[in-house]
Amino acid sequence: MLFMHETHQVIGRHAGDFEDLYREQWMGTLAEGDDGRLVWYLNHAMGSGPSYQVVTITAVADGGAWERLAARMLTGDMAELAARLDTMRYEVEGKLLLPVAWSALQEVDLSAVSTDGAEHGLSLYMQDTGWPDAPLDDYIALWDADYWQVMRQTPPERKLLDIQACFQVGHGSGIRPEAILMQKIMSVETLGGLLTRVEQYDPTTWPGTYMAKGLEIRDQWESKLLRTSAWSPLW
Amino acid sequence: MLFVHQVHQVVGTEAERFEDAFRQGWMGSLAGGSDARLLWYFDLAHGSGLAYRVVTVTAVEDGAAWERLAERIAGGDLRSWARHLDGLQHSSTGRILTTLPWSPPPMALADVPTETTEREPVLYMEDTMWPFPGKLGEYIEAAGAVYRPALGAEDAKMQMHIELALQTLPGAGRSPEVTLLQRLTSLPRLLHLLTNDLSEAVAGPGSWMHEALALRDQWRSKLLRTAPWSPLP
Numbered sequence: 037m038l039f040m041h042e043t044h045q046v047i048g049r050h051a052g053d054f055e056d057l058y059r060e061q062w063m064g065t066l067a068e069g070d071d072g073r074l075v076w077y078l079n080h081a082m083g084s085g086p087s088y089q090v091v092t093i094t095a096v097a098d099g100g101a102w103e104r105l106a107a108r109m110l111t112g113d114m115a116e117l118a119a120r121l122d123t124m125r126y127e128v129e130g131k132l133l134l135p136v137a138w139s140a141l142q143e144v145d146l147s148a149v150s151t152d153g154a155e156h157g158l159s160l161y162m163q164d165t166g167w168p169d170a171p172l173d174d175y176i177a178l179w180d181a182d183y184w185q186v187m188r189q190t191p192p193e194r195k196l197l198d199i200q201a202c203f204q205v206g207h208g209s210g211i212r213p214e215a216i217l218m219q220k221i222m223s224v225e226t227l228g229g230l231l232t233r234v235e236q237y238d239p240t241t242w243p244g245t246y247m248a249k250g251l252e253i254r255d256q257w258e259s260k261l262l263r264t265s266a267w268s269p270l271w
Numbered sequence: 272m273l274f275v276h277q278v279h280q281v282v283g284t285e286a287e288r289f290e291d292a293f294r295q296g297w298m299g300s301l302a303g304g305s306d307a308r309l310l311w312y313f314d315l316a317h318g319s320g321l322a323y324r325v326v327t328v329t330a331v332e333d334g335a336a337w338e339r340l341a342e343r344i345a346g347g348d349l350r351s352w353a354r355h356l357d358g359l360q361h362s363s364t365g366r367i368l369t370t371l372p373w374s375p376p377p378m379a380l381a382d383v384p385t386e387t388t389e390r391e392p393v394l395y396m397e398d399t400m401w402p403f404p405g406k407l408g409e410y411i412e413a414a415g416a417v418y419r420p421a422l423g424a425e426d427a428k429m430q431m432h433i434e435l436a437l438q439t440l441p442g443a444g445r446s447p448e449v450t451l452l453q454r455l456t457s458l459p460r461l462l463h464l465l466t467n468d469l470s471e472a473v474a475g476p477g478s479w480m481h482e483a484l485a486l487r488d489q490w491r492s493k494l495l496r497t498a499p500w501s502p503l504p
Contacts, residue, residue, distance in 0.1 A: 038338070040442035047404065094442070099338025102442065103273070106334075109441045110369070122447060123405030130442035132367075134345050171357040173350070206341040208275030208329070208365035209443040213357055 037143050038102055039133040039203060040072070040094040041216070048088045050124035057124070058092070059153045059267050062117055066094070069108075071101035073149040075270045076218075078161060078262035091163070091262055093218075095144040102132065131210030133203035138180045141201035141218075153267040160224065161264070162197060164217040166257035172204060172213035174253055179215065182246045196226040221261075272330055272377055273337055274310075274368040274437060276450070279325040280361040286323060289359040293327060294387060294500055296352045301329070302385035306336035310383060310503045311452075313395065313495035326397070326495055328452070330380060337367065366444025373415035374436035378503070387500040394455045395497070396431060399448060400490040407447035410486040411438065414449070417479050422453075428473055429464060430457035434503075461494075 046054050055077070063074045072094050080089035096102045108114040121128075135142045168175035184199055197219040205214050221227050264271040281289045290312070298309045308330050315324035331337045343349040370377060402410040414436070422431050431453040439448040455461055474480040497504055 042442060099334040099336070099341070101334070102338075103334025106369070106440045106442065110438075118441070119405065119408065122407060126404055127401065127445055127447065129445050132341075132443055134341060137346065167362065171354045173354055204345060205365075207337070207344045208277055208341075209367055210365060212353075212363050212365070214362075 037135070038096040038098065038206065039135070040096055040102065040105075040130060041133050041203075042092045042094075042128050042130040044090040044092065044128045045086075045126040046088040046090055047124055047126060051088050054090070054121065054124040055265060057117065057120060059265070062114075062121070063151055063153065063269075065114055065117060066105075067151040069104070070097065070146065071105050072096040073144070073146045073151065073269065075144060075149060077265045077268040079265060081160065081261040081263050084261040091260070095146060095149070097146065132206040133216065134206050136176050136180075136202045136204055136215070138184060139202040140199065150269045155266045156271055158266060159264045159271045160221040160227070161262045162219045162221055163260045163262050164219065164257055165260075166215055166254055167211065168213050168254035170253035172215065175213065176202070176204065176215055178250060178253060179217070182249055186246065192222075194226075195222045196230065198222050272332060272370070272380070273334065273440070274377075274435070275329040275331055275337070275365060276368055276437075277327050277329075277363045277365040279327065279363040281323040281325055282359055282361060283323045285359040289325065289356070290498065292352070292356055292359060294498075296355070297327075297329075298385060298387070298502065300349060300352065305332065305380065307331040307340055308380050308383035308385065308502065310378075312498040312501040314498065316394070316494040316496050319494040326493070330377060330383065332380060366448075367440045368437035368444070368450060369440050371411055371415065371436040371438055371449070373419060375433060377435060384502045389499045390504055392499060393497045393504045394458070394461070395434075395495045396453045396455055396461075397493045397495050398451045398453065398490055399493075400450075400487050401445070402447045402449065402487040404447075406486045407438075407449075410447075410483070411449060413483060413486060418483075421479060428460065429455075430460050431455050
C-alpha cells in the first residue's frame with residue numbers, strides 16, 4: 037500500500053472553501069472508486085509554523101491505483117475538482133510514502149474508511165521528518181531500536197506520543213534520505229512540558245540515550261504540529 | 272509512461288564513483304527487466320549554477336512498474352545499491368512526471384540503449400515553470416500553441432528542440448509545475464541570450480514572453496550536459 041502525502045499552501049482567504057471542497061466533494065468523489073481513500077486531513081496548528089498549511093494523506097491500494105488516481109485528477113472525472121482546488125492554493129507538494137517494515141500502520145482497509153464527513157473530536161499529531169547523514173536504512177533501524185521500541189513500552193501515564201506510522205519516501209517521489217513519523221499526541225500537558233522544559237538529555241535516561249546516539253547519524257529534522265479537522269476520517 | 276526525475280546533490284570527492292554507480296549499477300540493473308530504463312544522465316554545467324549537481328531521468332513503464340522499482344529499492348535487490356548511493360550523495364530530490372498532450376512522444380523502453388556508447392556531450396536547457404494558481408491548464412495549452420511552434424520557426428532566437436514536455440503527477444512532486452527538456456543545437460545562440468538584453472520583439476507586448484506573464488512569472492532554467500555515455504544524447 038502507498039500513502040500519498042500532500043502539503044498544501046492554501047490561499048488564506050480561501051481556507052474555508054478549500055476545506056469544504058475536500059470534505060463535501062473531494063472525499064466522496066475519490067471514494068467512488070476502489071483505488072484510494074482520504075485518511076487524514078490535518079491543519080498545521082497556527083502558532084507553531086507556517087500559516088494556512090494543510091496536510092492530507094491518502095491511502096492508495098498500489099502503484100497502479102496511484103497512476104489511475106493521478107489520471108482521474110489530471111484528465112478524468114476529478115480534473116474539475118482538482119482545478120478548483122488549484123485556484124485556492126499557491127501550490128501543493130506531494131510524495132509517495134511506503135511504510136517501513138516495523139511500522140504499526142502497514143495497510144488500511146479502504147472499504148472501512150469513513151467517507152461521510154461525520155464530526156468528532158480533534159486530535160493533535162506531531163509529524164517528524166528526518167534527514168540523516170548516514171544511509172537511510174541505518175536511520176530507520178535507529179528509530180526502530182532506540183525510539184519505537186522504547187516509546188511503545190512507556191507507561192500510559194507518561195506517554196507523550198503514540199507512534200502510529202513510520203514511512204520512507206518511495207523512489208524518486210521526494211527527498212532521499214528522508215523518513216517520517218506520524219505520532220499522535222496523547223498528552224497535551226506533557227507536550228507543554230516538552231515545549232517549556234530545558235532538557236539536558238542525560239545519556240543514561242530517556243530520551244537522552246536516543247537523542248545522544250541519534251546525533252551520530254542525524255541532526256536535522258522538522259517537527260510539525262498538525263491538528264486533525266473535525267471530520268478527518270482518521271483522527 | 273512515467274518519468275522519474277531526480278536532482279542529486281553529489282559529494283564532490285565522490286563524483287566519479289557516483290557516476291559509475293549509475294553507469295554500471297543503475298543502468299545495468301534496469302536493463303535486466305522491462306519495467307524501466309535510464310534515459311539521461313546529466314551534469315549541471317559548472318559555472319551555471321550549483322556545484323556537483325547531477326540530474327537523472329529514468330523512464331518507467333507505468334504505476335505498477337514504479338511500485339515494483341520502489342519496493343526493490345526499499346527492501347529488495349536494489350537496496351544495497353541505494354545504500355551505496357547514500358554514501359556518495361548528500362541527498363536527492365525526485366519527482367514523477369508525465370508527458371503533456373503536445374509533447375513529442377517518448378522513445379519506447381525496448382528501444383532505449385542499455386550498452387554504453389561514448390559520444391560528444393550535448394547541452395540541454397531544462398526549464399521548470401510554476402504557473403499561477405488555477406492557471407496550469409491555460410499555461411499548458413498556450414505553451415503548446417505558441418511557444419513550441421515558435422522554437423521551430425526559421426527565425427527562432429533560440430535553436431532548441433523540445434525532447435519532452437512534462438508535468439508533475441499528483442502526489443509525486445510540486446504542483447502546478449511544468450518541465451521542458453530542450454536540446455540546444457546552437458551554442459552561439461545560447462551565448463547571445465546570455466550576453467544581451469532581450470529585445471522588444473522578444474519580450475515586448477504581443478510576444479510569448481510578455482503575454483505569458485498572465486499565466487506565470489516564475490521559472491528556472493538549468494543548463495545540463497549529457498554524460499558521454501548517457502543512454503540518450
